[in-house]
Amino acid sequence: MAAERKGGVTISQVAKEAGVARSSVSRAYTRPDMLSPETVERIKAAAGKLGYVPNHTARALSTGRYGNLALIVPDVANPFFPPMIRAAQVEADRSDFCVFLGNSDEDPEKEDQLLGRFSGQVEGIILASPRLSDERIAAHALLRPLVLINRDVKGIPKVLIDSGTGIAEATQHLADFGHRNIVYVSGPSTSWSNKQRRAAVRRASKKLGLELSFVSASVPSFEAGLQAVDAILAKGATAAIAFDDVTAQGILAGLGERGVSVPGEFSVVGCDDALGPLTVPSLTTVSSRSIEAGKLAVSLLLEVLESQAVRDASYVLETHLIIRSTTGKAP
Amino acid sequence: MAAERKGGVTISQVAKEAGVARSSVSRAYTRPDMLSPETVERIKAAAGKLGYVPNHTARALSTGRYGNLALIVPDVANPFFPPMIRAAQVEADRSDFCVFLGNSDEDPEKEDQLLGRFSGQVEGIILASPRLSDERIAAHALLRPLVLINRDVKGIPKVLIDSGTGIAEATQHLADFGHRNIVYVSGPSTSWSNKQRRAAVRRASKKLGLELSFVSASVPSFEAGLQAVDAILAKGATAAIAFDDVTAQGILAGLGERGVSVPGEFSVVGCDDALGPLTVPSLTTVSSRSIEAGKLAVSLLLEVLESQAVRDASYVLETHLIIRSTTGKAP
DNA sequence: CTATGCTGTGCAACCGGTTGCATGTCAACC
DNA sequence: GGTTGACATGCAACCGGTTGCACAGCATAG
Numbered sequence: 001m002a003a004e005r006k007g008g009v010t011i012s013q014v015a016k017e018a019g020v021a022r023s024s025v026s027r028a029y030t031r032p033d034m035l036s037p038e039t040v041e042r043i044k045a046a047a048g049k050l051g052y053v054p055n056h057t058a059r060a061l062s063t064g065r066y067g068n069l070a071l072i073v074p075d076v077a078n079p080f081f082p083p084m085i086r087a088a089q090v091e092a093d094r095s096d097f098c099v100f101l102g103n104s105d106e107d108p109e110k111e112d113q114l115l116g117r118f119s120g121q122v123e124g125i126i127l128a129s130p131r132l133s134d135e136r137i138a139a140h141a142l143l144r145p146l147v148l149i150n151r152d153v154k155g156i157p158k159v160l161i162d163s164g165t166g167i168a169e170a171t172q173h174l175a176d177f178g179h180r181n182i183v184y185v186s187g188p189s190t191s192w193s194n195k196q197r198r199a200a201v202r203r204a205s206k207k208l209g210l211e212l213s214f215v216s217a218s219v220p221s222f223e224a225g226l227q228a229v230d231a232i233l234a235k236g237a238t239a240a241i242a243f244d245d246v247t248a249q250g251i252l253a254g255l256g257e258r259g260v261s262v263p264g265e266f267s268v269v270g271c272d273d274a275l276g277p278l279t280v281p282s283l284t285t286v287s288s289r290s291i292e293a294g295k296l297a298v299s300l301l302l303e304v305l306e307s308q309a310v311r312d313a314s315y316v317l318e319t320h321l322i323i324r325s326t327t328g329k330a331p
Numbered sequence: 332m333a334a335e336r337k338g339g340v341t342i343s344q345v346a347k348e349a350g351v352a353r354s355s356v357s358r359a360y361t362r363p364d365m366l367s368p369e370t371v372e373r374i375k376a377a378a379g380k381l382g383y384v385p386n387h388t389a390r391a392l393s394t395g396r397y398g399n400l401a402l403i404v405p406d407v408a409n410p411f412f413p414p415m416i417r418a419a420q421v422e423a424d425r426s427d428f429c430v431f432l433g434n435s436d437e438d439p440e441k442e443d444q445l446l447g448r449f450s451g452q453v454e455g456i457i458l459a460s461p462r463l464s465d466e467r468i469a470a471h472a473l474l475r476p477l478v479l480i481n482r483d484v485k486g487i488p489k490v491l492i493d494s495g496t497g498i499a500e501a502t503q504h505l506a507d508f509g510h511r512n513i514v515y516v517s518g519p520s521t522s523w524s525n526k527q528r529r530a531a532v533r534r535a536s537k538k539l540g541l542e543l544s545f546v547s548a549s550v551p552s553f554e555a556g557l558q559a560v561d562a563i564l565a566k567g568a569t570a571a572i573a574f575d576d577v578t579a580q581g582i583l584a585g586l587g588e589r590g591v592s593v594p595g596e597f598s599v600v601g602c603d604d605a606l607g608p609l610t611v612p613s614l615t616t617v618s619s620r621s622i623e624a625g626k627l628a629v630s631l632l633l634e635v636l637e638s639q640a641v642r643d644a645s646y647v648l649e650t651h652l653i654i655r656s657t658t659g660k661a662p
Numbered sequence: 663c664t665a666t667g668c669t670g671t672g673c674a675a676c677c678g679g680t681t682g683c684a685t686g687t688c689a690a691c692c
Numbered sequence: 693g694g695t696t697g698a699c700a701t702g703c704a705a706c707c708g709g710t711t712g713c714a715c716a717g718c719a720t721a722g
Contacts, residue, residue: 008678010677010678010679011678011679012678012679020701020702021701021702021703022678022679022680022702023679023680023681023701023702023703023704024700024701024702025679026678026679026680026681027680027681027701030680030681034699034700034701035700035701036699036700036701039700039701053447053450053451054451054678054679055392055451055677055678055679056451056452057388057391057392057397057451057452057677057678057679058392058677058678058679058680058707059678059679059680060388060679060707061388061389061392061677061678061679061680061707061708061709062678062679062680062681062706062707062708063679063680063681063707064707066388068431068452075417076413076414076416076417076420077413077414077416077417078413079410079413081413082407082408082409082410082412082413083407083408085407085408085432085434086406086407086408086434089407089432089433089434090434090436096448098431098433098448098449098452099431099432099433100399100429100430100431100432101416101420101430101431101432102420102429102430103416103417103420103421105421116384117387117427117429118429119384120339120384120385120386120387120388121387121388121391121399121429143339222607222608222609246609249609249610253608253609253613275609276553277553277584278553278577278580278584278606278610279580279609279610280583280584280587280610280612339708341707341708341709342708342709343708343709351671351672352671352672352673353672353708353709353710354671354672354673354674354709354710354711355670355671355672356709357708357709357710357711358671358710358711361709361710361711365669365670365671366670366671367669367670367671370670370671385708385709386707386708386709388707388708388709389677389707389708389709389710390708390709390710391677391709392677392678392679392707392708392709392710393676393677393678393708393709393710393711394677394709394710394711395677
């Protein structure tokens with residue numbers, strides 16, 4: 001009968017069963033062309049009989065090829081990330097890689113820690129929207145192939161979602177509707193995306209001659225958006241561009257509480273298209289392309305692993321405005 | 332200067348630097364009490380100087396303790412899962428475990444494959460809402476500790492979210508509002524949760540003397556909800572209980588398109604509280620406790636690992652109705 | 663002053679594979 | 693018919709840790 005012990009069947013047991021050396025069993029799996037077809041068959045038969053499954057870990061130790069990669073995100077539960085995670089997953093799977101997922105909870109320390117924990121058992125790491133300092137990121141990149149998403153550190157390959165283009169379109173869109181005074185509700189100060197969006201809205205406003213002010217929602221959350229509403233209204237603006245969709249949604253709720261109709265009296269634009277058309281009224285937002293970013297980051301990482309060269313590649317994904325129902329003519 | 336070679340610093344290098352045997356370095360980390368305090372300190376100093384990080388994989392090979400666990404879900408992007416994933420992550424982290432994440436894409440085959448791929452490098456696996464057959468699940472459970480979420484297979488430890496209690500409350504809530512004819516919009520047929528919810532709404536309706544009919548939305552998605560609206564209205568019902576929040580959201584959108592006001596003319600109840608209060612109007616729903624489920628599943632798994640005994644434990648989490656703004660008096 | 667026991671450290675085998683090199687066999691070639 | 697070389701396989705070292713056991717040194721007990 002087939003062995004069923006918890007410990008698992010080893011290469012030695014198969015070797016004995018098939019009457020060959022351990023190395024031959026190994027080769028039957030890794031380089032069958034080196035062995036005669038009959039031997040391979042005999043080994044496979046013995047392996048099948050015993051229920052042998054190669055030990056991933058042991059193999060990783062001697063080859064240094066782990067067949068694993070890690071993906072670290074600040075918050076799994078933020079709707080921006082799940083589609084990205086999923087895409088990365090699928091892409092990794094296509095090349096037989098397993099994915100470790102890390103959640104840093106928006107905490108740089110935690111991120112650092114996770115990086116250390118994973119680094120011993122993966123071939124490469126993808127850091128999405130890291131909150132870590134450039135120096136620490138660079139340090140980790142020395143130890144192990146690293147690909148960044150939405151962060152620009154010199155010399156490290158990256159995938160950037162350029163929300164600047166979409167934000168510019170959004171600003172134009174609001175100007176077209178006659179808005180003259182708008183607010184940008186900013187996100188985490190350590191976020192590269194936030195800096196980029198903030199700069200884009202500033203640039204576009206200047207060009208279009210709009211009056212622009214800032215309100216800060218330090219974390220991207222529904223509550224933060226809700227709480228920002230009074231400050232937004234105090235600015236005398238007629239439209240707001242929010243750091244992300246979740247914040248925008250909070251703003252919508254807050255406006256609703258205060259009886260301000262959207263888009264009749266006030267227009268709102270989100271960013272990242274994380275909620276899709278799921279909301280009522282549906283949110284005008286900037287596309288995020290997070291799915292492509294996830295997929296691209298993985299294939300870029302695999303490419304780096306294969307070529308050994310640390311190519312300083314950057315992929316930039318442009319974004320566009322998605323017009324739905326929360327924007328309209330200025331009152 | 333600190334070594335910077337890609338390969339990483341090994342225990343031997345540290346041993347040489349500190350002038351001790353490899354075993355002492357190992358013990359400095361695993362059983363410092365066996366060494367004199369000065370020696371430990373000297374080793375740690377040398378390790379720090381060289382930038383030594385213990386190799387997780389090598390350790391796993393010799394101890395058989397991988398320090399990894401896998402979590403497999405049908406769809407990372409379904410908002411029900413991210414909070415659960417996050418909670419599992421955090422709980423695993425507390426015990427220094429790393430988490431592999433698998434996405435089965437709602438495909439039983441894929442699930443089976445992932446299970447196989449992971450099983451060589453983890454100590455245990457958590458299967459959330461599996462679509463796999465009972466037999467295959469049982470087979471995998473023989474090889475390696477397994478904990479289920481929202482699936483009931485005899486002899487395997489599990490965490491069940493009992494949405495029955497919440498659904499019963501929802502039905503009662505609708506009856507209290509004078510609804511006499513309601514619809515249950517069902518989810519995936521292979522889903523244990525769907526079976527359970529369907530049974531609960533049937534039981535409660537019978538007890539309360541409500542007229543109940545069924546509409547099927549085979550996958551839980553916004554579109555499926557949207558498309559179910561005509562069928563729902565055709566039943567002559569005044570309220571619907573949906574398999575989950577995403578479906579409910581689709582139903583809301585569909586009703587909006589047809590000019591049916593909510594909750595004035597029609598009431599809608601979701602399930603899983605996956606969207607929180609993020610929507611407008613905010614959705615009356617059944618709490619999901621997915622966060623607790625994720626956390627519990629991990630601690631249960633760790634317990635099983637520790638005790639070696641395959642306890643046939645079940646944790647059942649009761650749910651409750653969360654009343655928001657999509658339910659009201661029957662027209 | 664020798665027997666006993668404890669503490670701190672080193673030696674070497676082991677975890678389960680991979681891989682460079684050596685060896686043996688046999689056919690083709692000169 | 694001896695040499696050459698290709699091919700199939702085995703040996704043994706190695707990946708980077710862990711751990712049982714041996715042993716040296718020293719203090720305490722008899």
